[in-house]
Amino acid sequence: MTLITDATSTLNRLTFLGDAIAGVEEAKAIESLKEELDPLATLINALAIKAVTLRDEGVIISAIPDLVKVKDSVQKTLERFRESPQSSTLRRGKVWPSFTDRLKMIINNAQEIQTTDWRYYFDHHLFSGLPPSKRQEILANTPQNDQALKRYRELYQMFINYRLQPPKNSDEFKKLHQLSQQLTDISFQEDVPDGVRMFLEALSGGAGLHLLTPEVFTWLRDNGLLANYIVRARNN
Numbered sequence: 001m002t003l004i005t006d007a008t009s010t011l012n013r014l015t016f017l018g019d020a021i022a023g024v025e026e027a028k029a030i031e032s033l034k035e036e037l038d039p040l041a042t043l044i045n046a047l048a049i050k051a052v053t054l055r056d057e058g059v060i061i062s063a064i065p066d067l068v069k070v071k072d073s074v075q076k077t078l079e080r081f082r083e084s085p086q087s088s089t090l091r092r093g094k095v096w097p098s099f100t101d102r103l104k105m106i107i108n109n110a111q112e113i114q115t116t117d118w119r120y121y122f123d124h125h126l127f128s129g130l131p132p133s134k135r136q137e138i139l140a141n142t143p144q145n146d147q148a149l150k151r152y153r154e155l156y157q158m159f160i161n162y163r164l165q166p167p168k169n170s171d172e173f174k175k176l177h178q179l180s181q182q183l184t185d186i187s188f189q190e191d192v193p194d195g196v197r198m199f200l201e202a203l204s205g206g207a208g209l210h211l212l213t214p215e216v217f218t219w220l221r222d223n224g225l226l227a228n229y230i231v232r233a234r235n236n
Contacts, residue, residue, distance in 0.1 A: 029087035033096070040103045047110045054114065054166065057173045059121045062113050070102045118166045127180040132156055140192040142223070148188050155183050193219060 051061050077099050081089050090096045129135065132153040139145045159179040167173045195215045 026087060029091075033087060033090055036100060040100065040107065043107050044103065044110075047107065047114065050114060050166070050168075051110075053169065054118065054121075057167075057170070058125075059118060061117050064106060064109050064113060066109075067106060070106050073099070073102055114166075119163060122163045126176070127159060127183045129156075129183060131160075135188070139188055139190065142189045142192065144189045144223075148186050152183065152186050155179055155186075159183060 055061055077090070077095065080095075083089075090099070130138075132149060135152065136149055139149070159176070162172075162176050162179075167176050193215055195213050
């Protein structure tokens with residue numbers, strides 16, 4: 001009787017051990033699938049949060065093609081796995097590659113759409129002035145413009161960075177709108193006479209006295225700039 005009991009006990013232990021080993025292998029298989037899925041889920045979650053943030057700030061986000069179809073496919077895959085919660089359910093045939101490929105497609109489409117929609121909003125609803133280099137080309141080198149351009153460059157660089165990387169929250173959106181308004185508020189001296197422009201452009205290499213016309217002299221005096229310049233003989 002004891003022998004039978006011992007044999008039965010041993011058999012039960014072996015059976016349990018076999019089930020445990022199978023459970024470990026199945027757990028490893030499921031974990032492997034999870035490791036493939038986690039990065040995709042993280043990206044999708046980040047894109048969803050980003051879409052909500054952009055919409056809350058008035059950015060119109062276009063519909064993602066085939067999103068409904070992919071959602072239905074994900075739901076069917078989930079239901080199939082719930083009915084038979086084993087890795088083989090997902091690994092059967094092309095179920096898993098097809099499943100992950102659809103998710104990757106949605107991620108790529110969502111990224112492209114959000115980028116396009118954000119840049120359209122940025123270009124049409126925020127400051128749309130010239131880059132500093134282009135702005136400098138059409139301005140006279142007056143002290144006022146030099147000072148304004150310095151500030152313009154600082155603000156523009158911070159501003160244009162948001163075109164590549166949209167604000168992540170409402171506080172960053174506020175900062176972006178402040179930058180946009182600050183750039184708009186910068187004023188330049190654009191009504192400079194041609195003679196004055198020629199005189200100022202020539203200063204870096206030494207402006208001849210023939211450029212110091214009465215018009216230029218009057219403009220320098222009216223703008224309080226006479227003391228900024230001196231006359232120096234050219235060394236031959």
